[in-house]
Amino acid sequence: MGAGAIAGSGAAAGAGDRPLIATIVLAAGGSSRMTGGHKLLEELGGRPVIAWSVEAALEAGLGPVLVVIGDRAAAVARALPHEVACVENPAWASGMAGSLRLGAAALPDGIHAFAVALGDMPLVRSAHYRTLMGAWTPGAVAIPVHQGRRGHPVIWSQKFASEMAELHGDAGARALVDRHTDVVVEVPIGDPGVLVDVDTRAQLAAARAMLSGEG
Numbered sequence: 001m002g003a004g005a006i007a008g009s010g011a012a013a014g015a016g017d018r019p020l021i022a023t024i025v026l027a028a029g030g031s032s033r034m035t036g037g038h039k040l041l042e043e044l045g046g047r048p049v050i051a052w053s054v055e056a057a058l059e060a061g062l063g064p065v066l067v068v069i070g071d072r073a074a075a076v077a078r079a080l081p082h083e084v085a086c087v088e089n090p091a092w093a094s095g096m097a098g099s100l101r102l103g104a105a106a107l108p109d110g111i112h113a114f115a116v117a118l119g120d121m122p123l124v125r126s127a128h129y130r131t132l133m134g135a136w137t138p139g140a141v142a143i144p145v146h147q148g149r150r151g152h153p154v155i156w157s158q159k160f161a162s163e164m165a166e167l168h169g170d171a172g173a174r175a176l177v178d179r180h181t182d183v184v185v186e187v188p189i190g191d192p193g194v195l196v197d198v199d200t201r202a203q204l205a206a207a208r209a210m211l212s213g214e215g
Contacts, residue, residue: 019112021062021133021155024103025054025084027119028070028092033199038072039120041079042204045211048079049198052122057115057153058083060129066106067119068099076119095170104164112138114161116173117153122207123193124153135187141177144194145186151194157183 027050031038040050047055050067057065058081065084069076070092077086087106089099100116107114113136115129128144132155136142142155154173156164163176177184198204 019133019136019138020110021113021115022107022111023057023060023062023065023115023117023129023153024100024107025050025057025065025067025117025119026096026099026103027053027076028068028073028089028099029096030071030093031199034204035201038075039198039204040076041072042198044122044198044204044208049122049204050076050079050119051081053117053119053124054080054084056124056126057117057129059126060133061126062115062129062133063111064108066103068103070099095168096172097167097169100167100173101165104161107158107161111158113155113157115153115155118197120197120199121152121193122198123191123196123210125193128189128194129153131189132187135185137185140183140185141180142185142187143177144189146189146192146195149195150186151189153194 027040041048044052054065054067066087067080067084068087068089070089073088087102089102091098117124132142132144136155139157144151160176164173167173196207198207
């Protein structure tokens with residue numbers, strides 16, 4: 001599905017007075033620390049890691065979901081729900097900023113804000129998105145915090161999309177957060193899912209254990 005499909009899904013999601021929040025899921029990077037496989041395609045609770053990350057954004061029901069893919073693009077795309085739109089980053093190896101630029105450029109018109117999520121964080125839940133949305137106000141940047149540590153996803157007011165489109169390197173959006181500390185809202189989250197990623201086999205095993213504990 002191409003990026004152009006986002007606008008149609010966004011029109012439905014924006015019904016009523018509720019702000020329309022698009023989500024960019026970053027899923028383009030390589031998997032050099034995950035021996036013997038690709039971290040986004042590893043099995044977790046019967047589904048690929050990337051499916052957990054994307055489905056949480058969809059289930060939050062905030063608006064359209066865009067996934068930026070790159071390394072193993074075809075395989076990652078096959079693991080995604082059909083409701084999302086994909087944008088491929090052929091220069092994924094140059095760093096996260098390139099994916100953020102592409103994602104920001106592909107955002108549909110008419111949104112009030114956008115979330116940036118990471119594809120390798122499968123313990124993020126739709127409830128986290130809704131909690132962040134409840135704390136977000138126009139012009140703000142809402143960041144989840146668990147036990148003093150900032151995590152993901154982060155909700156950005158739409159006005160920051162143009163600055164995100166100018167990022168370079170592999171520092172992600174941290175420079176923007178540092179530039180706009182006056183509008184940052186830290187949102188307490190009671191569980192560690194907003195911090196957990198799965199770069200390594202050990203981290204994947206820990207995520208499996210945490211997921212089992214939820215049941």
